[in-house]
Amino acid sequence: MKAAGKRQKREDYRRTHKEQGNAALPQKKFYRQRAHANPFSDHQLTYPASPALMDWSPYYPAFITPDPQPTPNDPAPKALTKPVTVADIGCGFGGLLVALAPRLPDELILGLEIRTQVTEYVEDRISALRAQHAAASSSDGRYQNIACLRANTMKFLPNFFTRAQLSLMFLCFPDPHFKARKHKARIVSGTLCAEYAYVLRPGGCVYTITDVEELAEWMRGRFEAFGKVGGEGGEGGEGSGVGVFEEVPLPGEGEEGTWVDEGGEKGRVGLLVRCIREETEEGKKVTRNGGKKFVSVFRRRADPAWPDEV
């Protein structure tokens, strides 16, 4: 009966939270969910059949293109003034989203999370932040440029984003799937790199962080081998030639500040690396427990020329 009581408390909490206009930040304890989800099973997911059919208006209400002649029952979704360009895959409780919102004010940032409870928490958190900062003088501080939705990105990433739409992708503290048998369920695999390369624009970057050294090595291995001759699909050795991703040099722990001061591309890397090291919920937890953090960043190169063009 304990579980039922818990559920009851949860529902009560969320109802009152909604009634109060979501002004207070939600409490995590009412949104706990098991830390793992099976990416292969058919969840009750909602996703657009194609990116063109995605209705972003509930997520970014401040960025909808005003329709000069609104037609009721228009099936076409309302267009955004600019496309989403930053994706936090597996955003968890949304610490990174909230940290990025004022730091990347010109980008639309989307968090994708597979667990329903956690997604709801992030949604409530964002709406609370928006309510609290509605009066902010600058448009930068109003948290209108972040949103979160529930999705299984391993399956449905191309349903949300078109080719070369994203300029930044974050994979922060992904489920390590320790057993070799479960490696296919990892968010980085030789075959999934193809989808990440598809949605990232040339020059766009993937930021990865984990506290599991073996997983860090695995992710680096997959990204580095991807696209190399003999390294196709990633599992078959390192390969030779030029891959699709190149590793970006990073500031050491504590050096981010000097990078930020230098500004430019280096400053941006420093800023984002500091964000994923210190602002993610999981990053804070690892610091608390005295764990290590392994960061690596990869920049996407342009697609290779077709064999007939060489």
Next chain:
Amino acid sequence: MPKRPCAIVLTPDDSTILCADKFGDVYSLPLMGRRYETKAVNGIDANGTNGTSDRNQKQKPFAPSATSLTVHTKRNRDALRQQQKLNETKAEKKALNFDHKLLLGHVSLLTDIACVLRASPSQKLRNYILTSDRDEHIRISRGIPQANVIEGYCLGHTEFITKLCVPPVYPHLLISGGGDDYLILWDWRAGRLLQQLDLKQLVATLRNTHLGAEVVSESSTTKDTETQVDSALRICVSNIQALEIEKQKVGHPGVEIIVTCEGVPALFTFTLGANAQLQFNATIHTESNVVDLTVLRNQNSVIYSMDNCHQSWSTDVSSDTASQSPRGLMGSPSYCTDSKTWKENQVLQANLVAATRECADSYSQISQAGVAHGKPLTDLLYGLESLRKRGSDNETEV
């Protein structure tokens, strides 16, 4: 193969097999591949000496990748302690002993694969791989050796896809079908949907006349567009084939597209013209449910096989007249280029009957032995419907 293959295709240069599997991966295998001696796997290497000690040196001792810094709960810590105690090398998975290479992968069950050559803007032939999966995606990748580059997606289906068909004369077009109500015609390189054709309507029309049981002339069934579509009716395309019609006169080559659905006793034929539009041509009624279909390119004909174990329109109710004539196993309509209609090919049919009679005799002996009955037989003949997501059923009911 590592997992159950779902579809295989040869590359256009006939040198390589592409194999799409249940795990979502596509492997390439040379057609004339070599099989390696299984070395070291059996513990004895090529020299005949016992290779186990050698192998142990090569393999790294098993070390759990989790550390006490990464797991925190009591149970996980216990599990980690157990693993650290158990420092034995785990049995490595047996390596495949033939040439194979992982080309690309979906995180979904793959259902079909096609390999197409298309001319580039500079008139050079380019190779593409098209893959379809259970999660409504059709992925367009470059061919070998750049299969890791995704060129685009054809997105528009709302259920699993079962079949891709690229007509050889019109390699820029793609026809796909599956568990939703539509056939879709694509300009696949642009990922552009050209035409959505309501197949369920055709099936429903046919089914209503079947259920009505009264004599309705064939012409009225095909023209009747205002049919009540049973909302519970689910269709599942089992095959799409393109048949190039031999040119009689100068002009664009005509292509007939023949479509079959699971548990439906009919072939649906469409004409694909140079205007890149599919036009419904005719419904060919068959004696019982169609199981499979192939085309005879030089004879303007198709051959289909039928299920004589189940009643028409049903995938689980067995037929009362199980011992039908072997005529009930196959059929072969031909396309008549003059009248632009389909009719039965008498000569081919007679040959088929003769050829299948022997098989049918042995088949009846097998079925008497009770090899497959009931559900196993249904799964064998109509396995595609099981791809439908159960979650989506609940959603429609709620």
